Amino acid sequence: MRSVAVIGLGYVGLPLALSFAESGLNVSGIDIDPEKIRKLRRGESYIERFGGETLRRLVREGRFQATTDYAVIAGADAVCLCLPTPLDRHRAPDLSFVLNTAEAFLPHLRPGQLISLESTTYPGTTADVLRPLLEKSGLKVGSDLFLGFSPEREDPGNKSFSIKTTPKIIGADDDRSLARMKALYERIIPEIVVVSSSKTAEAVKLTENIFRSVNVALVNELKVVFDRMGIDVWEVIEAAKTKPFGYMPFYPGPGLGGHCIPIDPFYLTWKAREFGISTKFIELAGEINNYMPDYVVEKLSRALDLHAGKGLNGAKILIVGIAYKKNVGDTRESPALAIYDKVANRGADVAYHDPLVPSVPGLRRYPDITGQGSIALTKEVLEGIDAAIICTDHDGVDYELIRRHCPLIVDTRNVFPGSTRSGNIVPA
Numbered sequence: 527m528r529s530v531a532v533i534g535l536g537y538v539g540l541p542l543a544l545s546f547a548e549s550g551l552n553v554s555g556i557d558i559d560p561e562k563i564r565k566l567r568r569g570e571s572y573i574e575r576f577g578g579e580t581l582r583r584l585v586r587e588g589r590f591q592a593t594t595d596y597a598v599i600a601g602a603d604a605v606c607l608c609l610p611t612p613l614d615r616h617r618a619p620d621l622s623f624v625l626n627t628a629e630a631f632l633p634h635l636r637p638g639q640l641i642s643l644e645s646t647t648y649p650g651t652t653a654d655v656l657r658p659l660l661e662k663s664g665l666k667v668g669s670d671l672f673l674g675f676s677p678e679r680e681d682p683g684n685k686s687f688s689i690k691t692t693p694k695i696i697g698a699d700d701d702r703s704l705a706r707m708k709a710l711y712e713r714i715i716p717e718i719v720v721v722s723s724s725k726t727a728e729a730v731k732l733t734e735n736i737f738r739s740v741n742v743a744l745v746n747e748l749k750v751v752f753d754r755m756g757i758d759v760w761e762v763i764e765a766a767k768t769k770p771f772g773y774m775p776f777y778p779g780p781g782l783g784g785h786c787i788p789i790d791p792f793y794l795t796w797k798a799r800e801f802g803i804s805t806k807f808i809e810l811a812g813e814i815n816n817y818m819p820d821y822v823v824e825k826l827s828r829a830l831d832l833h834a835g836k837g838l839n840g841a842k843i844l845i846v847g848i849a850y851k852k853n854v855g856d857t858r859e860s861p862a863l864a865i866y867d868k869v870a871n872r873g874a875d876v877a878y879h880d881p882l883v884p885s886v887p888g889l890r891r892y893p894d895i896t897g898q899g900s901i902a903l904t905k906e907v908l909e910g911i912d913a914a915i916i917c918t919d920h921d922g923v924d925y926e927l928i929r930r931h932c933p934l935i936v937d938t939r940n941v942f943p944g945s946t947r948s949g950n951i952v953p954a
């Protein structure tokens with residue numbers, strides 16, 4: 527194996543492409559977005575945690591070449607698909623990015639190539655949807671062409687694990703495809719976990735994300751109950767996690783965010799319907815997690831009544847942290863956006879501060895928030911607002927400044943734990 531093409535240079539594809547290039551393979555990175563390609567050609571990254579000197583070196587040495595042209599696929603021994611798999615308006619899987627792209631590169635396929643799907647999807651996509659599409663090229667999977675599924679398992683913002691140190695799941699439906707999948711990923715990841723089929727590999731990824739969604743929902747439910755009982759859920763979790771077995775801590779928050787956890791579980795819900803099964807845990811978890819922004823807004827509204835004797839209408843509200851997760855600049859599905867929207871719809875004057883999101887990128891669901899810029903966190907700003915909602919607890923934010931100068935703080939992340947909580951701080 528000498529060369530790889532990675533299609534879709536986003537959060538998954540870009541680091542994967544760079545890892546392959548670092549392992550000595552010649553890598554073509556393909557993306558439909560010409561601006562991303564222009565940047566990469568200049569050695570500039572658009573994802574804060576990937577790139578830097580490594581990217582510049584790989585571009586300089588010609589090991590990593592970025593293009594919008596699918597024709598380069600003809601020269602690749604393996605092709606990894608890292609394309610978006612969102613839900614459509616009816617919360618059904620939208621595989622159009624994967625399928626339209628595969629259709630577009632079909633003319634460039636040649637015998638002997640391996641295709642690896644990395645996009646999260648429902649069990650059966652690789653074998654029952656992608657395979658027949660690829661075989662329209664006239665090449666047969668298992669003899670002319672090889673095919674497998676390998677999910678990306680990145681935890682954005684987690685500095686303890688990288689692509690290399692996270693075991694890689696691979697699954698394929700014939701021995702020759704599996705052997706090629708193994709040979710490809712062994713180049714960059716020491717621990718490969720082989721499962722018996724592509725649909726099992728697809729199910730592994732969904733299981734991991736459903737596990738997270740359900741456990742976060744559980745702890746969010748406990749937060750609401752314990753709060754009503756005057757019990758601090760964060761203190762409960764700290765104590766519960768001292769049990770050395772049978773308990774794993776999950777933390778409450780303002781709702782689920784990111785490209786994966788709020789979306790992926792519903793891929794299984796959709797597929798399960800075909801088998802006459804309803805996925806009750808997944809639906810319930812979705813319901814509880816989706817309710818969290820409303821819960822936070824209600825806590826804010828009540829706190830304004832009690833502390834300031836005023837309603838949300840006309841109040842000046844600052845959202846601290848608009849990204850969906852600590853120390854990442856990604857706003858996709860961020861619950862902070864839902865909170866922003868709900869508070870603004872109640873007549874409040876809303877602004878945000880987020881050191882990792884200088885301005886809010888284009889959002890179909892929230893056109894009024896698109897393009898808003900992060901405001902500076904100063905004593906004057908904080909003294910001029912009615913309340914701040916801490917939605918995301920990035921490092922490097924001056925929380926002490928917020929505590930000193932902000933009249934009311936709604937804290938969804940336990941930035942101010944129980945023992946340090948003064949009268950103007952409301953957990954939510």
Ligand SMILES: NC(=O)c1ccc[n+]([C@@H]2O[C@H](COP(=O)([O-])OP(=O)(O)OC[C@H]3O[C@@H](n4cnc5c(N)ncnc54)[C@H](O)[C@@H]3O)[C@@H](O)[C@H]2O)c1
Nearest residue numbers: 534535536537538557558559608609610611627645646678
């Ligand atoms: N972000 C994560 O942490 C993460 C983790 C695990 C799995 N996943 C899964 O990986 C897949 C990709 O996610 P992502 O976060 O990298 O998405 P992303 O939106 O960051 O990246 C997708 C890229 O594909 C490009 N693209 C779209 N259509 C294209 C086309 N026709 N041809 C070439 N490029 C095209 C986009 O311009 C974009 O750069 C999804 O299925 C996601 O669920 C993501």
